[in-house]
């Protein structure tokens with residue numbers, strides 16, 4: 001079993017979502033002692049924002065070095081997601097939504113024809129059969 005754990009908090013010390021991911025990972029490893037874990041910290045190392053310079057790396061045909069670098073990162077993140085049986089996402093709430101760095105991860109992983117496809121009715125996921133656990137934390141009101 002392969003587990004992909006994603007951290008997206010901008011905070012390091014004292015990050016509650018990281019503690020929740022640690023806890024969920026410990027439980028998963030207890031249940032699957034031989035599991036391999038890849039931990040991707042997009043809070044500490046965010047994907048570059050999509051701009052006119054790199055956009056074709058994730059949506060189009062890359063040709064410039066900047067576009068090729070975006071494609072290479074997108075391929076790497078997609079490979080990690082594809083190889084995972086379980087994806088564990090640490091998702092703190094930032095301004096009533098998810099952190100931009102987690103949204104950035106989705107921008108690089110969602111590529112038409114690779115991880116989803118358009119259909120008449122609605123977009124269809126192509127990675128299928130994965131368990132996704134979202135550890136969300138927000139301050140109590």
Ligand SMILES: Cc1cc2nc3c(=O)[nH]c(=O)nc-3n(C[C@H](O)[C@H](O)[C@H](O)COP(=O)(O)O)c2cc1C
Pocket residue numbers: 009010011014015016017018092093094095096097137138139140
């Ligand atoms: C920039 C920012 C925006 C936040 N916005 C919200 C919010 O809209 N609603 C909420 O309940 N908590 C909000 N919080 C509180 C966080 O969800 C909470 O502190 C959480 O623990 C952050 O995750 P972390 O501990 O892993 O860093 C916000 C925190 C930050 C830093």
